[in-house]
Amino acid sequence: MRRERTDAARNRAKILAAAEAIVAARGVQGLSMAEVAAAAGVGVGTLYRRFGDRSGLAYALIDAREREFQAAFVEGPPPLGPGAEPAERARAFLRALTDRTVEQLDLLLMAETAGPTARFGGAYDAYHAHLVMLIGLARPEADAYCLADALLAPLAAPLLAQRLRGCGVAVERVKSALDELLAGVLAR
Structure with a gap:
C-alpha cells in the first residue's frame, strides 16, 4: 500500500x-x-x-471516529479493552457504542439509511464479532451469534434517533436498558 x-x-x-x-x-x-x-x-x-462528493466526505468523518473506537475496544485499557471480565467488557462496549453512535448520529443515520443493508458489513461486523466473542466467553452454551444482533439492534441509528429526538428518551435510559438486556443475555 x-x-x-x-x-x-x-x-x-x-x-x-x-x-x-x-x-x-x-x-x-x-x-x-x-x-x-x-x-x-x-x-x-x-x-x-x-x-x-459530500457523502464521501461524510463517510470519511465516520471512518476517522470509527478507527478510534475500534482501537479502544480491541487494544485500549479495560474495561472497554482487554483485561476485564467478558461481561464487564460487553457492558463497557455497549455503553461506549451508544456514546459513539450519539456523537455522530446524523452522519450514521445518513449512512445506515443509504440502502436496505447499508447498516451491515464493516463496522457492524466488527461490533458483532466482538460481542459474539464476549458472549461466547461468558456463556459458551448460548447462541452468541443471534444474541449479539439482539444487543446491537437498539443502537441502529434510525431507531436511536427516533427514541432520542422523537420520544425524548435520555441517552442514560438507553444505556440502562442495554445493561438490563445484557444481564438477561448473560444470565444462566
Missing part, C-alpha cells in the same frame, strides 16, 4: 477538522463542499478529488 504524502495527510486532517466543525454547528444538512474547502484552506477541486 502506498503511503500518503505528508502534505496530503495534513490537508486531509484540516479538511476533516473543518467538516467536523461544520457538522457540529449545522448538522449534516449544512455540510457544503465549498464551505469545507474554504474553512480548511484548500481548493474545492482538492476536496472533490480526495472524497468524491
Whole structure:
C-alpha cells in the first residue's frame, strides 16, 4: 500500500477538522463542499478529488471516529479493552457504542439509511464479532451469534434517533436498558 504524502495527510486532517466543525454547528444538512474547502484552506477541486462528493466526505468523518473506537475496544485499557471480565467488557462496549453512535448520529443515520443493508458489513461486523466473542466467553452454551444482533439492534441509528429526538428518551435510559438486556443475555 502506498503511503500518503505528508502534505496530503495534513490537508486531509484540516479538511476533516473543518467538516467536523461544520457538522457540529449545522448538522449534516449544512455540510457544503465549498464551505469545507474554504474553512480548511484548500481548493474545492482538492476536496472533490480526495472524497468524491459530500457523502464521501461524510463517510470519511465516520471512518476517522470509527478507527478510534475500534482501537479502544480491541487494544485500549479495560474495561472497554482487554483485561476485564467478558461481561464487564460487553457492558463497557455497549455503553461506549451508544456514546459513539450519539456523537455522530446524523452522519450514521445518513449512512445506515443509504440502502436496505447499508447498516451491515464493516463496522457492524466488527461490533458483532466482538460481542459474539464476549458472549461466547461468558456463556459458551448460548447462541452468541443471534444474541449479539439482539444487543446491537437498539443502537441502529434510525431507531436511536427516533427514541432520542422523537420520544425524548435520555441517552442514560438507553444505556440502562442495554445493561438490563445484557444481564438477561448473560444470565444462566
